[in-house]
Amino acid sequence: MKLMIMLRQVFVMVALALSAFAFAQGNLEINTPAISALQKSMQQRHAQLAPLYASGALGLTADGNVALRDASGVPMAQRGQVNALVAAENADRAALYREIARANGHPEWEAEVRNTFAQRWVERAQPGWWVQGAGGWTVR
Template structure:
């Protein structure tokens, strides 16, 4: 009977609300976050060449996408695709590390939303961003 009452008491407690994305600290310095940010930073200068000419852009989900590869030679396309293939897993790892560093997997959606917002803010004017419908436009 005591177990039943305890269970009943626990079930009647309000559920903890998931934190909003504005409550996620994107600047925490846990070792996993630092390692992934370092990896992303090392690749950034090579990605910039492709952002500036509109070959790649920032997808709606925060991942880097090949936007227009028609002007690339085969070796250039391979370089761009290799960069994207290395960048996106690191971006997902960063989001996971941010969530883990602040409470666990349950915070992953809020961490993703906050980090994607930051990436969009950091994107330069003239670089291409994808909207929710899959349409591309240049950042003003």
């Protein structure tokens, strides 16, 4: 009898542990100060990037970055500024992918986080934006 009760307790403990595990799998932690700060910085920069996506000057790359795709539409005088925007955006994106992996206790997930974002950025790009796929650049 005592054995049965103890065994039952063991199974309850295991079930609880497994359900906690399943719950942890359901969501990734993205509510950290570092992630929020990056998100905000990228959101503010997006006001400057959006017209450049729309004109085709910038495109979303297959590796989760943005890239200068066609500089011809950018006046010479603004090219330095556009390059700086691209560099800043890519630095924020790299930090974002790294921080998400780290916030979830798995720094080694960084590349997979980046791949996931790369797919989502491309799939959710607005009509007229350029995106990079396996076969090169295409317009959405």
